[in-house]
Amino acid sequence: MTVTFLMSAIAIGTVLLFGCIGETITEKAGHLNLGIPGIMCTGTVGGCLFVSFYMNSLEVIENASWIILILSSVFGAFLFASLTGAIYAVMTITFRCNQNITGLAITIFGNGLTQFLMHSYVDKTNFSTAGKIIAKCLPFADGSDGIVKVLFGHGFYVYLAIIIALITTFIFNRTKVGLNLRAIGENTATADAMGVNITLYKYVAILIGSGIAGFGGVFYIMDYVKGSWENASTIEAFGWLAIALVIFTLWKPNISIIGSYLFGALYIAAFVFGNISFSGREILKMLPYVITIVVLIVTSMMNKKENQPPASLGLSYFREDR
C-alpha cells in the first residue's frame, strides 16, 4: 500500500517536475509562459507519434528495443514541445505580444492539436507493449520491494527529471550563462547594457524550457498509464499544477524535486486511499491549489529578495523604450 502510494506520488511528481523545470527556465528569462499546459500536451503527441512510428516499423513488436523507444519518445516530445514553444517565443520576444494572452492561446491551441492528433492520427495499437518496455526499471531493482523499489524501481524518465533539475540548478547558480539568464529576468535593460545577447538568451531559454516540459506528458502516457489515452485535459491540468509548483518552489529547480513529489502525493492520495469518502477525496484534490495560494501569500508577505519572482516577469523588452 505505502509502496504503491509512494511510487505513484513520485510518478505524478515527475510529470509535474518536468513542467516545473521548463517553466522555471522560461520565467528566469522574464517570460511568464501560461502556454506550458498546451506545450506539455503537444510534447505528449510528439513523443507518442515517434513511438508509434518505431513500433509500426517492427515485425515482432515484443522485440522493441528499450533504448530506441526512449530516444524516439524523448526526441519526439522535445521536438514538438519546443516547436510549440517557438510559436510562443516568436510572438512574445520578436513581436512583443502580451505574454498572458499568448500563453492562453498556446494552451488552447496545444490542447486542441493534441486531442485531435491523438484521437484520429496516432496509431495507438502497440502502445501498451511500448509502455511496458519504456517503464522498465533498472535491472537490479527488478522484483524488489520496499524502500529499494521506491528509490530505484522507476523507469528512465524519473531519473532524467532529477538529473535535469540538478543540472539546471547548477547552471543557474554556478555558471556565467545562468548569471546572464537571471540578469535578463531581473532587469533586462541592465543585462543588455552588460552586453548579453538578450534575444538569443530568451529564445534558447524558451525553446529548451518548452522541450523539457514536453517530457512530462509523454512520461505520463507512455510510462505511468502505460500507453492508454483519455484526453488532453488531464495533461493540461498537470500543466497548470506545474505552473503553481514554480511558485511553490520559489523558482529553484532543486527544491522543485521535493516539491513536485509532495504535490504528486497530494494529487494521488485522493485515488490511492480507498477508505475515505467521495467528498473527502474532493477536499484532498483541492489541497495542492490551497497550499500553492498559501505559499504565494507567505512569500509575498515575507518580502525576501531571493524568494521573489524575477522582477521583469511578464514584461516585453524593447531597447528603445528607455
Next chain:
Amino acid sequence: MKKNKNNLKEPFVRIVKRDNIKIQKIILIYSIAIVGGLLLSGFISMMFSDKNLVDFFQSLFTGAFGSERKFWLLLQDTSLLLGTSMALLPAFKMKFWNLGGNGQILVGCLAAIACMFYLGGKVDDFVIIPLMLIASVTAGAIWAAIPAIFKAKFNTNESLFTLMMNYIAQSLVSLCITIWVKSGSGVLAPIAYGNIPDIGNKYLLPIILFVVITVLMHVYLRSSKHGYEISVVGESINTAKYVGIRVDKVIIRTMILSGAIAGLVGFVLAGSINHTISTASANNMGFTGIMATWLATFNPLMIILTSFFITFISKGMVEVRKTFMFTNDSISNIVVGIVYFAVIICSFFINYKLVFRKKEKEEIKK
C-alpha cells in the same frame, strides 16, 4: 564616421515604435489577420479531409446563422461572453490580471444552484430567484475579493492566485455534486425550481441584461470618478499615489465589482440556461473573455464585436466539424488558437513598424 560605416552594417530590418496610427490602418491590419487566420485554418482542415475551402467557409456561416434557433443561440452565447468580458474589463483596465473568471462564474453558478437545491419546492419561486441573485453576486464578489485583498496589502501575484482559485472553485463544485447526488453518478439533474421565467423567448433575457451592463460599464469607466481612478491605477501606481488615490481601496473595490458581474453570469447560467451545474459550466469563458477584452483594447463597445466574433467562430466550427466529418471536437480549439495567434500579432504591427534597410546606392547618392 566613415570608417564605422564600413565596419558596422545597418541591420536588414529594424523595429521602430509608431507614434500614432490611423483607425483605417488598424482595421486593415485586423482584417488581414482574421482572414489570414481563417484561411490557414481552412487549409489545415482540408489537409485532413477531402472537402475544399468553400465548404469550410460555407459551413462556418451555416453553423452560426443556419437556422433561427442557431442565430438566437449565437446571440445568447455572445451575450454571456460579453457579460464575462464586462466582469474582467475593469480589472484589466487597472492592470490587475484576473485569470480567475472561470472560478468566479462557477461559484456564482454554484451559489444559485445551492439556493435552487435547498429551497426549491419549499419556498415560492418569487422568493428563490431574488435570493439566488443575491447569493450569486455575493459569491462571485467574495471569490474575486480574496486575491484582491492580498494583492492590495502584500502585492501577492494576482494572475497565479486567481488561476488557483479556478481550480478550488472546480473542486468545490464537484464536492457539492458528490454531496447532492446520492446515486454517485456525478451528474446533477436539472432542477425544476427557481427557473427564471422567459421574457419573449428563452434567449432574450441574458441578451438584454448583458447589453445593459455593457452600456453601464461604458459610462462607469468613462464618466465616473471610479472609472478615472481605475485608469490612473492602471497607467501608473506611483502617479495614483501622488494624486492621492488610495490604490489598495481601488483594487479591492474594482475586484468586488468584477467578481459580482462574473457571479451574475453564473446566476444567468444557473437560473435561465442550464438549471444545473458541472465543473465545466463556465465553458472556459473566463479565458475566452480575456481574449475578447484584450482584442478589443479594453473598449467596452468594441468588446461587443470581439465577443460576437469569437462566439461566431466557435459556433461555426461545430458545423465545420460535421461537414468535414472530424470525429472529435478539438479541431475547433485548433482553429480558435490559430485565429487568436493571428489577431494577437496585430498588436505588434499596431504599436511598431518595420523599417527595412535602404539600398546602399541611394545612400551614396545623398
